[in-house]
Amino acid sequence: MYDLNVSMLNDQFNMYYSAARKAYDSGNGALAKRNYMLAAETLLKLAEHSSPKLKQARLKRARRLVEIAENIDAAVVRKSFPAGNAEGGEDGEEGGRSWAAAEIPDIHFSDIAGLDDVKKAITVRMINPVKYPEKYKLYNKKMGGGVLLFGPPGTGKTMIAKAIACEVGAKFYAIKGSDIVSKWVGESERNIDSLFETARAEKLAIIFIDEMDSLIAKRGTDTHNDKRVNEFLQQIDGFSGRAPNLLLLGATNRPWDIDGAALRPGRFSQKIYVPLPDAPAREFMIKKSLKNTPAAADVDIAELVRLTEGYSGADIEELCDRAKEDPLLKAISTDSVVPVTRADFMDALKDVPPSVSKKEVERFEQFIKTGE
Ligand SMILES: Nc1ncnc2c1ncn2[C@@H]1O[C@H](COP(=O)(O)OP(=O)(O)OP(=O)(O)O)[C@@H](O)[C@H]1O
Numbered sequence: 001m002y003d004l005n006v007s008m009l010n011d012q013f014n015m016y017y018s019a020a021r022k023a024y025d026s027g028n029g030a031l032a033k034r035n036y037m038l039a040a041e042t043l044l045k046l047a048e049h050s051s052p053k054l055k056q057a058r059l060k061r062a063r064r065l066v067e068i069a070e071n072i073d074a075a076v077v078r079k080s081f082p083a084g085n086a087e088g089g090e091d092g093e094e095g096g097r098s099w100a101a102a103e104i105p106d107i108h109f110s111d112i113a114g115l116d117d118v119k120k121a122i123t124v125r126m127i128n129p130v131k132y133p134e135k136y137k138l139y140n141k142k143m144g145g146g147v148l149l150f151g152p153p154g155t156g157k158t159m160i161a162k163a164i165a166c167e168v169g170a171k172f173y174a175i176k177g178s179d180i181v182s183k184w185v186g187e188s189e190r191n192i193d194s195l196f197e198t199a200r201a202e203k204l205a206i207i208f209i210d211e212m213d214s215l216i217a218k219r220g221t222d223t224h225n226d227k228r229v230n231e232f233l234q235q236i237d238g239f240s241g242r243a244p245n246l247l248l249l250g251a252t253n254r255p256w257d258i259d260g261a262a263l264r265p266g267r268f269s270q271k272i273y274v275p276l277p278d279a280p281a282r283e284f285m286i287k288k289s290l291k292n293t294p295a296a297a298d299v300d301i302a303e304l305v306r307l308t309e310g311y312s313g314a315d316i317e318e319l320c321d322r323a324k325e326d327p328l329l330k331a332i333s334t335d336s337v338v339p340v341t342r343a344d345f346m347d348a349l350k351d352v353p354p355s356v357s358k359k360e361v362e363r364f365e366q367f368i369k370t371g372e
């Protein structure tokens with residue numbers, strides 16, 4: 001009876017937690033918030049049934065989830081333009097919203113596990129034209145056009161965008177499709193317009209649009225969306241073929257929802273799949289997470305690499321973080337060094353299931369094959 005209760009709570013926790021992650025990833029902040037709170041609540045109940053050691057860890061994690069829930073509005077929307085004038089956007093002011101670049105991120109390609117093909121394609125397409133414009137001219141190599149990264153959540157798409165900005169020293173304009181979409185007629189188009197205008201004025205800028213699918217969904221069902229898509233296509237056409245002082249990068253978990261015209265040559269013609277990490281990439285991430293961390297000799301990296309098949313990069317980060325929680329708490333309470341053990345990882349594996357299902361992966365494979 002007791003065990004049954006615990007295992008039910010465990011299932012419940014996993015359900016709320018993955019629902020929260022999913023909602024967050026799809027930009028539904030309110031739903032994510034609610035599910036994070038429910039997950040935290042369930043964790044508190046679970047803590048009541050836990051050994052003192054586990055109880056502490058669960059209480060701490062519950063607190064963290066509440067923190068995440070509380071911060072979600074800020075995290076999901078308006079992440080990178082603190083100077084954005086929300087009022088200007090709301091009352092339909094002429095120029096559209098004002099945009100401010102985020103600081104140039106400190107993330108390098110060498111921080112990103114695996115994805116060698118992706119890095120190569122990005123280097124050829126976005127980094128080299130900026131670094132070696134004369135060479136590209138000499139070979140009369142085409143420049144411009146955008147790149148669309150697509151793949152399951154938590155696989156490093158945003159990381160790649162930041163790494164590009166860092167590698168070429170570009171001003172980084174990161175926005176979410178849902179930020180641009182305004183409920184006011186005509187406002188979205190002005191927002192798009194003002195975003196491109198602002199970025200173009202920079203010596204070198206990168207516009208990173210997350211959730212491209214919500215910005216330029218397939219046309220034909222919603223006139224607001226259709227106008228937005230048209231404006232967006234005009235903007236991309238406006239800068240393609242010119243010197244690449246503006247790099248355009250999009251990301252999406254739902255490439256099949258994007259309007260086909262946006263994916264034509266000269267626009268987002270290059271679509272790059274960012275898959276779940278393969279075994280060497282998972283090994284890289286686990287090792288990196290354990291670097292300079294006290295770990296017991298029984299931690300078997302090869303075993304962990306095997307057991308994390310199907311995990312995303314974000315899942316692995318969460319898993320390692322979770323495994324370190326108990327030893328860290330113990331280290332604090334005993335004022336000593338407590339190594340992370342294999343058992344800590346085994347507990348963490350139970351708490352952190354993979355967030356991407358096989359079915360979702362198959363959906364991407366279908367898109368790669370058929371283009372829809
Ligand atoms: N290939 C990777 N190498 C190293 N870390 C990774 C990798 N993929 C994911 N991560 C970790 O997961 C976190 C989330 O990754 P990121 O935000 O780039 O995912 P994403 O693909 O943009 O997800 P989403 O589709 O949900 O926006 C990163 O901060 C990083 O810690």
Ligand SMILES: [Mg+2]
Nearest residue numbers: 157158210251
């Ligand atoms: Mg992202």
